[in-house]
Amino acid sequence: MPHKPPGVRITVDGTPVTGRPGQTIAAILIAAGRHSWRRGPSGSPRGVFCGIGVCFDCLVTVNGTRDVRACLRRADDGDAITTQPRTKGTP
Amino acid sequence: MTRHVVVIGAGPAGLGAATAAVRAGARVTLLDSADQAGGQYHRMPPDAYEARRPFRICESERCDWWPGAAVWALERRDSGPPRVHVVRGPDADGDGRRRCVLRADALVLAPGAHDRVLPFPGWELPGVVTAGAAQVLAKGERVAVGGRVLVAGTGPFLLPVAASLLDVGAHVLGVLEAGTAGALLRGWTRRPWELTGQAGKGAELAAYAARLARGRVPYRTGRGVVEARGDGRVEEVVTARLRGDWSVVPGSEQVLTVDALCVTHGFTPRLELPVAAGCALLDGFVAVDEDQATSVPGVYAAGEVTGIAGAPAARAEGVVAGWTAGGGTPGRLGATRRRRDEGRAFASRLAAAHPIGRRWAGWLRPDTIVCRCEETDYGTLRDAAASRLDARAVRLGTRAGLGPCQARICGPTLAELLDTNPHHRPIAWPIRLGELANPPAEPKEGT
Amino acid sequence: MIGAGIIGTACARELALAGVRVTLVDRAGAAGATTAHGEGNVLVSDKGPGPELRLAQFSRRLWPEVAGDGTEWQAKGGIVVATTGEGARELTAFAAAQRAAGVRAEPLDPAGLASAEPYLTRDVTAAVHYPDDAQVQPAGAAQALLDAALGEGATLLPGCEVLGAEVSGGRLRAVRTTGGTLTADLFVDAAGPWAGALSRSLGAPIDVRPRRGEILVTTPLPPTVFHKVYDADYVGAVGGDAAELQASAVVESTPAGTVLLGSSRRAAGFDERLQPEILSVIAERALRLFPCLSGVPVMRAYGGFRPYVADHLPIIGPDPRLDGLWHATGHEGAGIGLAPGTARLLTDLITGRTPEVDAAPFRVDRPAVLRRGAA
Ligand SMILES: Cc1cc2nc3c(=O)[nH]c(=O)nc-3n(C[C@H](O)[C@H](O)[C@H](O)COP(=O)(O)OP(=O)(O)OC[C@H]3O[C@@H](n4cnc5c(N)ncnc54)[C@H](O)[C@@H]3O)c2cc1C
Ligand SMILES: Cc1cc2nc3c(=O)[nH]c(=O)nc-3n(C[C@H](O)[C@H](O)[C@H](O)COP(=O)(O)OP(=O)(O)OC[C@H]3O[C@@H](n4cnc5c(N)ncnc54)[C@H](O)[C@@H]3O)c2cc1C
Ligand code: FES
Numbered sequence: 006m007p008h009k010p011p012g013v014r015i016t017v018d019g020t021p022v023t024g025r026p027g028q029t030i031a032a033i034l035i036a037a038g039r040h041s042w043r044r045g046p047s048g049s050p051r052g053v054f055c056g057i058g059v060c061f062d063c064l065v066t067v068n069g070t071r072d073v074r075a076c077l078r079r080a081d082d083g084d085a086i087t088t089q090p091r092t093k094g095t096p
Numbered sequence: 097m098t099r100h101v102v103v104i105g106a107g108p109a110g111l112g113a114a115t116a117a118v119r120a121g122a123r124v125t126l127l128d129s130a131d132q133a134g135g136q137y138h139r140m141p142p143d144a145y146e147a148r149r150p151f152r153i154c155e156s157e158r159c160d161w162w163p164g165a166a167v168w169a170l171e172r173r174d175s176g177p178p179r180v181h182v183v184r185g186p187d188a189d190g191d192g193r194r195r196c197v198l199r200a201d202a203l204v205l206a207p208g209a210h211d212r213v214l215p216f217p218g219w220e221l222p223g224v225v226t227a228g229a230a231q232v233l234a235k236g237e238r239v240a241v242g243g244r245v246l247v248a249g250t251g252p253f254l255l256p257v258a259a260s261l262l263d264v265g266a267h268v269l270g271v272l273e274a275g276t277a278g279a280l281l282r283g284w285t286r287r288p289w290e291l292t293g294q295a296g297k298g299a300e301l302a303a304y305a306a307r308l309a310r311g312r313v314p315y316r317t318g319r320g321v322v323e324a325r326g327d328g329r330v331e332e333v334v335t336a337r338l339r340g341d342w343s344v345v346p347g348s349e350q351v352l353t354v355d356a357l358c359v360t361h362g363f364t365p366r367l368e369l370p371v372a373a374g375c376a377l378l379d380g381f382v383a384v385d386e387d388q389a390t391s392v393p394g395v396y397a398a399g400e401v402t403g404i405a406g407a408p409a410a411r412a413e414g415v416v417a418g419w420t421a422g423g424g425t426p427g428r429l430g431a432t433r434r435r436r437d438e439g440r441a442f443a444s445r446l447a448a449a450h451p452i453g454r455r456w457a458g459w460l461r462p463d464t465i466v467c468r469c470e471e472t473d474y475g476t477l478r479d480a481a482a483s484r485l486d487a488r489a490v491r492l493g494t495r496a497g498l499g500p501c502q503a504r505i506c507g508p509t510l511a512e513l514l515d516t517n518p519h520h521r522p523i524a525w526p527i528r529l530g531e532l533a534n535p536p537a538e539p540k541e542g543t
Numbered sequence: 544m545i546g547a548g549i550i551g552t553a554c555a556r557e558l559a560l561a562g563v564r565v566t567l568v569d570r571a572g573a574a575g576a577t578t579a580h581g582e583g584n585v586l587v588s589d590k591g592p593g594p595e596l597r598l599a600q601f602s603r604r605l606w607p608e609v610a611g612d613g614t615e616w617q618a619k620g621g622i623v624v625a626t627t628g629e630g631a632r633e634l635t636a637f638a639a640a641q642r643a644a645g646v647r648a649e650p651l652d653p654a655g656l657a658s659a660e661p662y663l664t665r666d667v668t669a670a671v672h673y674p675d676d677a678q679v680q681p682a683g684a685a686q687a688l689l690d691a692a693l694g695e696g697a698t699l700l701p702g703c704e705v706l707g708a709e710v711s712g713g714r715l716r717a718v719r720t721t722g723g724t725l726t727a728d729l730f731v732d733a734a735g736p737w738a739g740a741l742s743r744s745l746g747a748p749i750d751v752r753p754r755r756g757e758i759l760v761t762t763p764l765p766p767t768v769f770h771k772v773y774d775a776d777y778v779g780a781v782g783g784d785a786a787e788l789q790a791s792a793v794v795e796s797t798p799a800g801t802v803l804l805g806s807s808r809r810a811a812g813f814d815e816r817l818q819p820e821i822l823s824v825i826a827e828r829a830l831r832l833f834p835c836l837s838g839v840p841v842m843r844a845y846g847g848f849r850p851y852v853a854d855h856l857p858i859i860g861p862d863p864r865l866d867g868l869w870h871a872t873g874h875e876g877a878g879i880g881l882a883p884g885t886a887r888l889l890t891d892l893i894t895g896r897t898p899e900v901d902a903a904p905f906r907v908d909r910p911a912v913l914r915r916g917a918a
Contacts, residue, residue, distance in 0.1 A: 486575020
């Protein structure tokens with residue numbers, strides 16, 4: 006790439022991750038080498054499966070809003086992502 | 097009064113429909129849940145989209161383009177097409193989107209399709225993704241799903257996916273087509289005259305094949321992935337030789353080390369909106385006539401919801417649908433109709449060349465997950481299917497298909513195992529309670 | 544036994560246990576109709592003193608013994624809250640009358656309420672805890688009842704629709720079905736909201752009508768709602784007139800983590816078409832109780848047709864016009880809860896045992912049941 010475009014900085018469970026503007030949360034996580042972030046009912050790890058918003062495996066909480074499909078949502082600078090276990094935590 | 101046509105989905109089919117409806121003299125509202133037009137075919141990174149503003153119809157005065165507008169329900173009425181209930185907001189799945197209701201004189205449904213993936217042991221492991229996911233990440237995000245990747249399943253879509261993976265720097269270990277060479281040949285070469293006009297598609301596939309050859313990616317037929325293994329992530333896959341019915345040839349298993357596996361067993365239409373509108377189905381797709389009219393007056397369907405035939409055919413269908421929906425003179429568009437018919441013929445060849453083998457369930461073990469959301473396994477479903485309960489009661493008891501994806505993924509498999517309608521999803525798109533509780537904003541007249 | 548919903552399966556089990564040879568027929572599979580389209584509340588809280596409450600209390604006693612595996616039986620208790628001054632007065636008086644009728648109804652102070660339901664709105668004017676309210680997964684419960692019936696020698700004929708009657712000497716001798724003619728000594732109509740149509744086809748019409756109800760299902764959540772929580776309007780809606788739309792909040796969680804938000808009540812015939820504005824009303828009512836659910840997505844809506852009788856009482860007993868025909872239907876929004884009691888009562892009546900609850904209020908010969916006149 007000839008010049009480095011400005012990055013988008015987000016945090017995932019507090020850890021900073023950087024992506025390119027317009028990238029989805031899922032793409033930023035995968036590019037950063039992270040392949041799972043959600044958990045199924047038994048606690049099994051899940052990440053992207055369908056990539057286009059139909060499988061709901063990639064759900065995350067974004068700035069406090071739960072059940073956001075990471076493969077659809079473009080990251081905004083400063084987004085605080087928290088991962089979602091299925092049965093713990095508060096609504 | 098000018099006719100108002102609402103087009104749902106801005107992929108090749110919806111774009112074609114909007115363009116033709118405007119040309120026919122109608123006023124159009126074109127909506128898509130995505131914030132870019134183009135659908136699955138014209139994926140591009142946002143910078144490229146911004147630079148090119150590629151779709152003229154979205155700038156047309158007579159077409160109101162609503163990006164980020166998801167249709168969450170269709171409300172059937174005693175007469176006229178259903179009302180279109182939309183949640184609209186800048187952020188996908190954001191909170192506090194606005195609800196609005198569109199009334200249309202005609203409706204064009206063009207919501208497309210998604211990969212169908214048959215279950216196999218370990219398919220729920222992270223790193224196992226659909227071929228479509230790999231494609232979207234590569235084309236739309238310039239991200240490779242993994243470093244050492246295997247592409248497997250069935251259908252011509254395997255080729256462009258492998259090519260895109262090469263383009264973003266992945267090492268593609270191979271492309272495994274489950275169909276046997278014989279089946280492929282029979283499907284593709286029977287009735288060769290049907291390929292005229294689809295030459296573009298053929299050339300496209302040939303180009304992908306050349307790209308794979310340059311990248312030294314082996315393409316093998318009659319072989320599939322029957323298991324994925326790994327600790328918290330896919331680390332290896334077991335491939336095996338498959339017979340024509342996709343039963344496994346014993347002793348043919350091989351283990352490959354991978355960090356990602358991309359699978360597709362064809363496409364399955366997104367039927368929740370057509371089903372909500374009350375449209376009749378035929379062989380798993382929306383039934384349409386020569387003018388793309390569905391069984392519901394005023395409701396048209398186009399693109400992959402009516403059959404899997406690729407983007408050019410989807411566009412041609414969209415043009416016919418939009419023209420008719422917009423009140424265009426009946427019977428026109430001869431050339432487009434021919435292209436559409438060739439596309440449909442092509443689709444049936446595809447289906448013939450890449451059928452799902454009858455014995456695929458032989459891969460499954462009792463503890464293989466079928467419903468990913470609720471982790472219902474094959475053994476549980478088989479036992480429940482043998483009970484004499486109604487299919488709905490079986491689903492309630494096993495929770496299969498009742499999780500967040502609402503059977504979008506496991507539905508076709510459930511339909512095979514139980515006698516159930518997997519496409520009944522009256523809430524077509526999740527809507528937050530606060531958004532639902534708010535009254536709809538009235539769209540201003542003229543929009 | 545015509546109809547294999549919760550009522551038909553419960554009655555089949557009870558009759559089979561009493562030594563009666565039972566054949567259960569359903570035009571579809573078992574438990575796929577109303578029983579799979581509602582919620583599974585087993586309630587005493589919503590019933591004022593009277594015959595339905597007595598049947599509910601009786602049923603509630605029987606439930607734990609009939610609930611087996613797969614029924615997801617949870618005796619989690621209910622909490623009814625009022626949010627207005629007048630609502631508080633009504634709820635308090637209602638609870639007092641219920642206590643006099645033997646219902647455990649314990650007033651909750653704000654601190655008690657907050658610890659019982661931490662996410663509930665604080666804008667509550669009165670709250671009453673009903674420890675005996677419980678819940679089952681209705682289709683699972685019907686399956687358990689069916690399995691028990693089959694285990695006692697009953698048989699099930701799925702895909703068999705009853706079309707008409709063969710009557711001779713004033714007695715129902717056989718029914719014509721899509722699977723041929725079936726003879727029996729007794730026929731029980733357990734056809735739920737289709738009991739009106741079935742009874743007409745048998746020549747002894749009863750007035751049971753569908754009363755539509757819709758429910759919203761959220762995505763799975765961490766534990767948020769711990770009891771069954773209702774607003775006090777619910778009690779009014781249950782008893783209300785069939786015609787106009789009523790929606791009062793009923794909020795409960797399921798073992799899978801989803802929260803069910805119910806429910807509407809309206810007369811719409813058998814029209815299944817979704818009405819988004821009704822769903823909106825349900826959401827709005829539920830958020831009044833649990834404002835914190837505002838950001839939670841709804842992933843599904845479903846609905847069914849409650850078998851409605853104008854006087855809000857089920858119909859349990861022999862048909863006075865046609866020997867050999869019995870009815871066990873018309874349970875409206877309480878058929879799950881009332882199933883075991885209904886089954887026991889019907890069996891006692893058929894076998895000549897003395898019923899534990901008075902059967903007279905549920906007899907067929909009532910103005911609300913026969914008011915459309917015999918055809
Ligand atoms: C993930 C994926 C990637 C693909 N990549 C390629 C490729 O690279 N090359 C190729 O030749 N073919 C590709 N295909 C095949 C492709 O689907 C078709 O060739 C073509 O895009 C079909 O056009 P369409 O208009 O029917 O549907 P689509 O292009 O899928 O368009 C449908 C549109 O409807 C929208 N939509 C759906 N539901 C709603 C709703 N409820 N509310 C609002 N909007 C909604 C979607 O967001 C989407 O934009 C891909 C398919 C998939 C599933
Ligand atoms: C939205 C909603 C919420 C509800 N919530 C609750 C609740 O929380 N608690 C509660 O207790 N109740 C609740 N109910 C009510 C409860 O679901 C019903 O009262 C109960 O399911 C009725 O059971 P049934 O066996 O009488 O009817 P059904 O389950 O409808 O069974 C009748 C059966 O008869 C069969 N049948 C009909 N006609 C024929 C024929 N001619 N030949 C052969 N078979 C035939 C049908 O196929 C069907 O299987 C609710 C209902 C709704 C709609
Ligand atoms: S990956 Fe399937 S919904 Fe996001």
